[in-house]
Amino acid sequence: MKRHSLSYDVHFTGRLWTALSLVIICAVPAAVCAYLGVWPDGKLVAAGILKVGIIYIPIGIIEAVTFGPILGPSASYLAFITGNLTNLKIPCALNALKTAGFESGTAEGEILSTLSVAVSTLVTTAMLCAGVLLLVPLTPFLSSPVLAPAFANVIPALFGALGYMFISQNWKISVLPLAFVFILYVSLPVGIAQTISGALIPVSVAVTAAGARFLYKRNIV
Template sequence: MGKTYFDRVHRWGKISSLTSLVFMFLIPLAICVHLDVWPPATTIFNGLIKIVPLFWTVAVIELITYAPMLGAGGTYLSFVTGNISNLKLPCGLNAMHNADVRPNTEEGEVISTIAIAASAITTTVIIAIGVLLFSPVLPMMTAEGSPFAPAFQQVIPALFGALGAGYFAKHRKIFFLPVAMGVVVLLFVPDFQAGTLIFITVAVSLAGAHIMYKKNMV
């Protein structure tokens, strides 16, 4: 029996995922070779141990959640290029809606793949052009004593404040508990690092959300 279009997409997708995996690892390797620096494995491990349990678990959840909506080709492309929930998923769904086709049909697969490929190329090109335009002025902006320096020193509160407010607006009820827990922990141990604190706040957040879901509070 001949292979279906879906079978072929999965074959190309497997090859492209593995190629991307190798390509991604070549980048930090090339940086190490070029700069002739080899960070101790323990520091890399210590950096990873704080984030991998969360990131990799979320990756599983995202894959299971998004794959049925994105289609096969769209999923392979989206997970290589990232920015799924804020860009690739709405773009793919919008294109299928406009073309009046449904996810999980061959027509939906085709439209979703074309839309996400166009989106991936556009994103890559726009970011590349923007970076090239900004590169001459950035060193002046970040230099010590520059009026912009305090702004760059407050990147973390600015970023997580904005991200947090976005989630606060949608998930108000589950927002306060993990923040309060993080603050309480820091009141007792003020130099507790963010990477370690994440374990506590994520566990509290998941437990709180699950209990509220079970009690029909969310």
């Protein structure tokens, strides 16, 4: 009974704060528009949302289905409200679980995931504040030609490290999706590959799930 009550409280609080976060996010630009007396064209806004939604709505659904079992309810609500799941919250939670020796889906794992996501959020907020305060003094140094190659490779380095972390956990499962994506991008023109990269995420997830199921049925993994 206590477990059911606690689960209800977690979901109620999580949904409440998610709704409040959406209201705040929408309230800030609405307040600016109301103050200046200038409102964007509804058709242009709808067209922009449609273009972005085609990519990010499937990604959001996939992240909720994929990351929810890993984090648990409490950490999931906190992570989705604060953002940066793939490149920050998930690696932090997985590393904490691996270091402590707990598994996802357990009560201990859920508590540890929530704490790791919370600490990650606080550290990120502190770093963003420091970045905003130091942006002007450090601009000459950051715009130096010597550092230009480093900044140009931040995203490849970030996702390369994340890819290694996930692939190293079970490299057999990663062979099929990596081969699928590699062959697809090599065979497609560069412009088309870049355009459909976001839409290929659910396709890649389906290929990965199918490959993992095949390997599991053959007792390979």
